[in-house]
Amino acid sequence: MKFLLPDRAPWARLLLLCGAFLWPLTHPHAARAQDRTAPAVSAEEAAEAAADAAEAAPTATPTAPRRPRTPRPPVGPRFEIDMQAPEAVSEFLLRHMELQRFRELRNLDANELGRLIAQAPANLRELLATLGHFSPVVEVVPPPGLGDTATDNGNTTGSGSASAAPKPLGTITIKVDPGPVTQVASVTVSFLGDIATAPEAAAxxxxxxxxxxxxxxLPFSQADWDRAKTAALRRLIAQRYPAGRLQNSLADIDAGTRQARLYIELDSGKPMRMGDVVVLGTERYDSATAERLVRLSGLTPGSDYDLDKMQEAQRRIAESGYYDSVFVYVDPSLDGETLPVMVQLRESKRQKVVVGIGGSTDNGARLSLEHTHHSVPGIGWRATSKLQLERIDQLASTEWSSPPDNDGWRKIVGAQLAKQLDDFNTTSSQRLRVGQSQDGVEYDRSFYLQYDRARVVNSLVRDPVAEIADSSISANYAWTRRRFDDLIFPNRGYGLAVELGLGYTLGTVRLPFGRTQARWLTYWPLGARAVASDPVPGQAREVATAVRRTQLGRLALRVEGGAVIARDAAPIPDTQLFVTGGDNTVRGYGLRDIGVRRADGSIGPGRYKGVVSLEWQRPIWNSDQRSNWENVLFIDGGAIANKAGDLKPLWGVGTGIRYNSPVGPLQLDLAYGLETRRLRLHLIVGFAF
Structure with a gap:
């Protein structure tokens, strides 16, 4: 042993030398520990340790090149599994069985594998029980010669080099007969707490x-059983009882009769009522707006706790445009029977500018610029101004709206300048509107006073007869009702929109007129409302969804009608009349291609409109699983005339493909116009009514 001591500290050298000689005398166990025999290790472990030590130790000669370490071979499976089971359970067992966890374990020896094989039947029976098979026959056959390998002191790697891969232990054969599946005979739900006796909780x-x-x-499965318990608890805490809990649950399995009787016990606790609204995070905008929207959703002080109404309040506040994020919640752990409604907000910036680039099959490329001011100084109204340029349409508009009042009504003032090109006619129009509107989930209402002016210029004939400028003023009422089961992907339900107006033409000829328009859209699911095909093993059935959605899809019927009632001499502005055709009306025809034929051969608007469309939306299935794609077959018809008796529909038929994306449906249709005998491509994005 060689010690390197600094020359400037002789007393330190003496102290260290004395300590080196006295240490073995005062600690004899340390000296004995050096003489102990090292524990035996396998050849593979010794080789690996030596390789690691050689790589970590410094070389004696700095200039000598380092020998590259021989890379270890990749770890392969220590054993294989031959699963002999019906296809319905085979993949599930292979994915979840305990043996799979140890296949890649490099140091697994034969003794340990034998222990795992002995435990495998019990593990497989537990997995099969989750699928409803409570009397299976399971046989696990170990690899041939595994016992001989195990007696070789656990040395299964042979005498090869240290870098050699471990020798595989063989193939385990698993034979499974799952037996008959157990059926759910009954599901009993019992209640504790207020819900057990409260008359208002009967529904x-x-x-x-x-x-x-x-x-x-249905066949019993643990996944279905867990889903049923979770669904019951969610339904309990969705109304009146946010602190409710699952008290007990029991699955009573009778293996002899292959029946399962399920029991759920729910404890509702005491009913909770809504208290005051507490708004957090407001700086730029008045918190009273958020409070009003909460009240309009039905969360008034003293009302029963209702999760649906809380979600509706959250939706209303988010759609108001004043906030980037909204979270409405209550804390059921608070003492008392009244819970404050907490509204956590992150406000939007006071102003924003949106530049958009897009396009449509109706109008070609589109460029838009939109500016929004959420709180105009002095009045606190929102102002939204928009400029939109398309191939045949140009639009400039502004709309100013007040925050909603206690009844949800907003005052609205708007102005619009538009220019549209149809054949060789160019229509320039101006519109002013003043009124009020009330928006909701199922109902929208508005009434307003509107001024319209439209001027049509024929680019081929430039004379006073070919230039028409008409104007009018009218009082209007609009009402919309939506009763769809889903506002993004409807499968059942209907929507109805009605507009009524009374007006007076302005200019040299002043005559009264009436205008009405109505739209109806309904969805009918086709086929029996039965449960869908068997689920993937281990996954719960989507029972509610399966009842609502069928393999045959649905029919969508759309009907539109409109009429302007006035004397023939009344100069009604073109923007108050009707045209049709295009992506969202009559496919197979271009935008505004269906109208009244004028003397110069161009198409103009008319006083009466009729549109009908029937569409079959059928889902596309992949390996018994419903995909996000649907096939569409449709027939559309539309007619425009100046007299009701002259309405003659033009028809379009076609097919398309529809993708239900996370943000809404995207539909691409190929339509054939029977009148024009031409094919047209139509792109429809989203669903709105």
Whole structure:
């Protein structure tokens, strides 16, 4: 042993030398530890340790080149599994069985594998029980010669080099007969707490029991059973009882009769009511706006707790445009029966500018610029101004709207300049509107006073007869009702929109007129409302979705009608009349291609409109699983005339493909116009009514 000591500290050298000689005398166990025999290690472990040490130790000669370390071979499976089971359970067992966790374990020896094989049947029976198979026959056959390998002191790697891969232990054969599946005979839901006796909770009790009973008669599976319990609890805490809990649950399995009787016990606790609204995070905008929107959603002080109304309040506030994020919640752990409604907000910037580039099959490329001021100084109204340029349409508009009042009504003032090109006619129009509107989930209402002026110029004939400028003023009322099961991907329900107006033409000829327009859209699901095909093993059935969605899809019927009632001599502005054709009206024809034929051969608007469309939307299935794609077949018809008796529809037929994206449907249609005998491509984005 060689010590390197600094020359400037002789007393330190003496101290260290004394300590080196006295240490073995005062600590004899340390000296004995050096003489102990190192524990035996396998050849592979020793080789690996030596390689690691050689790589970590410094070389004796700095200039000597380092020998590259031989890379270890990739770790392969230590054993294989031959699963002999029906296809319905084979993949599930292979994915979840315990043996799979140890296949890539490099140091797994034969003794340990034998222990795992002995435990495998119990593990497989547990997995099969989650699928409803409670009397399976399971046989696990170890690899041939595994016992001989295990007696070789655990040395299964042979005498090869240290870098050699471990020798595989063989193939385990698993034979599984799952046996008959157990059926759900009954689902019983019992209640504790206020919900058990409260008369006002009778409908909630019935709904919980009905939903839980949807799995009766189906094969039992742990996933379905867990889903049923979760659904029952969610339904409980969605109304009146936010602190409700699952008290007990039991699955009583009778292996002899292959029946499962399921029991759920729910404790509702005490009912909760809504309290005051507490708004957090407001700086730029008045918190009273958020409070009003919460009240308009039905969350008034003293009302029953309702999760749906809370979500509706959150939606209303988010759609108001004043906030980037909204979170409406209550804390059910608070003492008392009244819970404050907490509204956490992150405000939008006071102003924003949006530049858009897009296009459509109707109008070609589109460029738009939109500016929004959420709180105009002095009045606090929102002002939205927009400029939009398209191939045949140009638009400039502004709309100013007040925050909603206590009843949800907003005052609106708007102006619009538009220019549209049809054949060789150019229509320039101006519009002013003053009124009020009320927006909701199911209902929209508005009434307004409107001024219209339209001027049509024929580019081929430039004389006073070919230039028409008409204007009018009218009082209007609009009402919309939506009863769809889903506002993004409707499968059932209807929507109805009605507009009524009374007006007076201005200019040299002043005559009264009436204008009305109506739209109807309805969806009919086709086929029996039965549960979908068997789910993937281990996954819960989407029972509610399966009842609502069928393999045959749905029919969509759309009907539109409009009429302007006035004397023939009344100069009605073109913007108050009707045209049709295009992506969202009559496919197979271009935008505004269906109208009244004028003397110069161009197409103009008319006083009467009729449109009908029937569409079959059929889902595309992939390996018994419903995909996000649908096939569409449709027939559209539309007619425009100046007299009701002259309405003669032009028809278009076609097919298309529809993709249900996360943000809404995207539909691409190929339509054939029977009148024009031409094919047209139509792109429809989203669903709105």
């Amino acid at each position: 909630q009790r019935s709904e919980i029991q009905r939903e839980a009973g949807l799995i009766e008669g």
